[in-house]
Amino acid sequence: MPLPVHSTVREDIDSLQQPTLDPPTPEAWQELRALGHRMLDDIFDDLATLREQPAWRPMPEASATALSLPLPIQGRPAEEVYRTLMKHLVPYTIGNRHPRAWGWVRGTGTPLAMLADMLASGLNAHVAGGRQAPVVIEETCLRWLAELMGMPSQSSGLLTTGATMANLISLAIARNAKAGYDIRQQGLQHCAHPQLLVYGSTETHSWALKAVELLGLGRDGYRRIPVTELHQPDLDRLELQIEEDREAGHRPAVVIANCGTVNTGAIDNLPAIAALCRKHDLWFHVDGAFGALLRLTKEYAGLVRGIEEADSLAFDLHKWVYLPFEIGCVLVRDSQLHTAAFATQASYLEEAEGGIMAGGLPFADRGVELTRGFRALKLWMSLQVHGIDTYAHLIAQNMAQAAHLESLIEASPRLELLAPRPTNVVCFRYTRPGLDDVALDALNRRLVIELQESGRYIVSSTVLDGRYALRVAITNHRSQMSDFTALAEDCVRFGDQLTS
Ligand SMILES: Cc1ncc(COP(=O)(O)O)c(C=O)c1O
Numbered sequence: 001m002p003l004p005v006h007s008t009v010r011e012d013i014d015s016l017q018q019p020t021l022d023p024p025t026p027e028a029w030q031e032l033r034a035l036g037h038r039m040l041d042d043i044f045d046d047l048a049t050l051r052e053q054p055a056w057r058p059m060p061e062a063s064a065t066a067l068s069l070p071l072p073i074q075g076r077p078a079e080e081v082y083r084t085l086m087k088h089l090v091p092y093t094i095g096n097r098h099p100r101a102w103g104w105v106r107g108t109g110t111p112l113a114m115l116a117d118m119l120a121s122g123l124n125a126h127v128a129g130g131r132q133a134p135v136v137i138e139e140t141c142l143r144w145l146a147e148l149m150g151m152p153s154q155s156s157g158l159l160t161t162g163a164t165m166a167n168l169i170s171l172a173i174a175r176n177a178k179a180g181y182d183i184r185q186q187g188l189q190h191c192a193h194p195q196l197l198v199y200g201s202t203e204t205h206s207w208a209l210k211a212v213e214l215l216g217l218g219r220d221g222y223r224r225i226p227v228t229e230l231h232q233p234d235l236d237r238l239e240l241q242i243e244e245d246r247e248a249g250h251r252p253a254v255v256i257a258n259c260g261t262v263n264t265g266a267i268d269n270l271p272a273i274a275a276l277c278r279k280h281d282l283w284f285h286v287d288g289a290f291g292a293l294l295r296l297t298k299e300y301a302g303l304v305r306g307i308e309e310a311d312s313l314a315f316d317l318h319k320w321v322y323l324p325f326e327i328g329c330v331l332v333r334d335s336q337l338h339t340a341a342f343a344t345q346a347s348y349l350e351e352a353e354g355g356i357m358a359g360g361l362p363f364a365d366r367g368v369e370l371t372r373g374f375r376a377l378k379l380w381m382s383l384q385v386h387g388i389d390t391y392a393h394l395i396a397q398n399m400a401q402a403a404h405l406e407s408l409i410e411a412s413p414r415l416e417l418l419a420p421r422p423t424n425v426v427c428f429r430y431t432r433p434g435l436d437d438v439a440l441d442a443l444n445r446r447l448v449i450e451l452q453e454s455g456r457y458i459v460s461s462t463v464l465d466g467r468y469a470l471r472v473a474i475t476n477h478r479s480q481m482s483d484f485t486a487l488a489e490d491c492v493r494f495g496d497q498l499t500s
Contacts, residue, residue: 035078046090047097047111050478054455056095063088095458099478100487103452103460105262105290105425107316108476109324112385116378117324125374129361138363138376144383146331149295149315150308156335158366159317159327159375163289164207166314166330169367171198171211171254173312173332173341174283178253184341188216197245199223200256201233203263205287208256230420231266232258235276242280254283259304259315260291263462265425265473267291270306277311286310289328290475291423293320296392300399303423317379319475320395320424327375330367339365398424398474401484405472408488415491418469427462427469430495441468443498450494457487 023029046053066088096106125134142157160166176183181193188196196217200208202224212222223241225233242252257273258266270286277284286292286307292315294300295307307313310333317327332338343365351360364370383391402424409415409428419427429444444461445468451457462471470491472484 032078035082039082042086042090043114044111047114050097051099053091053098054095055098055100055458056452057091057455058453059092063092097478098458099476099480100456100483101458101476102472102474102479103458105319105473105475107318107320107322107325108478110322110382110477113323113378113382116381120374120377123374127372127374127376128364128370129359130356131358132356134374134376135359135362137374137380141376141379141383142329142331145329148388149292149313149331151310151313151331152333154335155331155333156338156366157329157331158363159329159379160367161326162318162328163205163287163314163316164210164328165368166316166328167205167207167256167285167287168211168214169330169342170285170312170314170332171208171256172215173337174254174285175215175217176341177334177337178251178281178283180251194249194251195221196251196253197221197223198254198256199225199238199242199252199282201225201227201258201261201268203227203231203233203261203266204256204258205262205289207287227266230422231261231264232268233273235269235272238273239276239280242276242282246280252280252282254285257284257286257310258291259286259288259307260294260423260425262289263425263464263471264419264427265291265421265423267303267422270304271309272306274306274309284309284311286313288313288315290316290319290473293391293395294399294423296388297396297399298392299396300423320398321379321382321391322394322475322477323378323382327379332366342366342368394477398476398479401479401481402426402472402474404481405484405488408485412488412492414495415488418464418467424474426472426474427464428472428491429467429469430491430498432495432499435499437467443495444468444470446498447491447495450498451487451490454490454494456490459487 023032066084095101097108101108125132127134127138129135138159141159143153146153146155146157158169160169175196179196198212198217198221200222204224208222209219212218225238225241227233245252255273255277257268257270259270260267274284288307291304292307292313294304312333313331315329317323317329318325349361350357352358363372402421405426406417406421409417414430414432415428416431417428429440430447431440435443448459448461448470451459460471462469
């Protein structure tokens with residue numbers, strides 16, 4: 001029988017003012033609730049009218065000033081603060097929600113997932129583990145994602161802030177698994193051990209540089225293999241390099257394969273890299289930040305064949321699953337190696353036989369962070385409501401849009417493709433006879449700015465074989481075919497104006 005609770009303090013202590021951050025009276029709750037409803041109405045109005053708004057607009061100095069306030073020692077009414085935000089914040093974000101936003105590789109978000117995030121924030125669950133429903137939801141999401149990617153059902157995984165973190169976690173597991181000694185105990189300071197090497201291609205995303213630096217492998221421990229004209233690593237060069245490195249007494253450890261390069265959307269020959277890794281006993285890691293999601297489609301799953309053989313696979317859900325930031329995923333074939341890289345013990349975090357801590361903190365044991373939010377909810381709810389078929393359709397739709405843009409570029413004497421288009425990334429430039437590469441670089445650099453500042457399109461840029469390219473990466477569920485027809489026409493129109 002529970003013991004009665006005896007107050008050791010005087011009963012009248014509650015009559016003293018003890019402020020909290022909750023509204024202090026029923027009326028104040030009512031006021032905050034009304035503000036909440038208004039905020040929801042405002043953001044729905046904003047989302048429902050995105051197409052009528054500019055894709056991007058520069059922030060006026062007055063708005064920057066209005067937000068750069070002195071440290072607020074005294075508070076002020078929420079209503080008043082919200083008015084400032086509506087005026088000076090809401091119109092001036094980076095524009096990635098817009099139907100004509102295709103810069104870098106940024107997702108758009110969805111109204112439904114926004115609601116899920118609101119619910120998750122209201123619950124404010126701490127999702128390191130413990131006996132609670134959010135853990136079941138995240139484990140369920142990971143099981144679904146492993147199934148979608150063709151990874152074994154006993155694979156381990158973690159939802160992360162994004163692909164950078166998912167890739168970093170993967171590389172840490174790979175490094176430890178292939179080091180040949182207890183790297184967690186000894187670290188990397190023992191010169192007696194051979195140098196551990198990581199292989200990527202010259203097209204591998206810059207996260208890999210951060211990762212090799214942070215993991216103590218250093219840039220010298222990272223071999224970037226040159227690519228062919230398809231922007232895939234030259235696999236003969238890769239194998240030769242591995243063999244030479246081994247002969248030189250080093251320890252080749254990991255190959256990073258690209259499933260959708262950031263520059264051009266190229267997909268490496270995954271089955272061949274998988275086979276190479278097995279042959280040379282290397283860890284096969286796949287960075288599938290957006291490309292991995294092609295596996296959801298019937299039409300394009302063949303492009304990513306081999307992904308299911310990965311020892312570890314990183315991908316984003318805030319790109320080609322269109323969820324609001326931040327959410328990515330890492331899947332790891334060998335669950336023991338996964339936890340072996342991160343699990344720690346501390347008396348204050350001990351697993352218990354019962355109560356909240358029964359089952360321990362599985363998610364804290366699979367990554368860097370202890371405190372983690374409930375990002376799984378927006379994924380779980382979105383997949384439940386929309387269904388995988390809808391996502392497969394939207395991804396295929398983005399691929400068809402990329403093909404449409406490519407055909408418009410090929411048909412135009414004023415536009416030129418600068419790279420093959422295997423997936424959803426189209427790289428091209430405005431061109432006209434008589435202009436050399438230097439002049440075209442300057443012109444196209446200006447064109448990107450003109451397109452952005454017109455408020456009509458968000459495209460970004462890259463440099464391919466020394467030539468400046470406009471870059472359109474389509475991970476947008478709001479885009480329509482006609483948006484790309486308009487883009488091709490406006491590129492020619494703006495380009496003509498810039499050269500006239
Ligand atoms: C191929 C690739 N890998 C990794 C990343 C990094 O992902 P995130 O920005 O989610 O950390 C990106 C981002 O665009 C990417 O395109």
